[in-house]
Amino acid sequence: MTDIPSPDEPSTFASANESVRDVARGVRQALDDGQPPGQWKVIVSDLVREAPLSSLGIAFLLGYVIARRR
Template sequence: MNDQTSQPPYVYDGLDPVPEPKSTIAEVSDAVKGAAHRVSDAIESGRKPGMPLSIIANIAREAPLGSLLVAFLLGVAVARRR
């Protein structure tokens, strides 16, 4: 007789092997990497021509002292509120 016919067939329960649990540090690291990736994507989309970051960068390039004055005045206004 054939040796394979005398052995019972393999039983499959339909369950996948249990994945090893990730450490807390690995989970936090993955979350931070995902957040950083989303932020960098948002910044890159904002730098496209005609988008707000592109407009602000062009204004700052053309009039750096005026931009610095506006930033200073906004900082003073925010600081006085608190």
């Protein structure tokens, strides 16, 4: 018998998507706050350590956006 998720439970994809959005929002806010140069590198490295899959998703999306513009 297959395991059917309940309608109240978010899917794995929805959870991953939410994580990616949260990470992107945090990075955007940190960059918009005008932190001193080099500070964003610390933030990004901390995020990569905490959520490597979400960071990979963001890197893929940024690569896609950059490649599409050229």
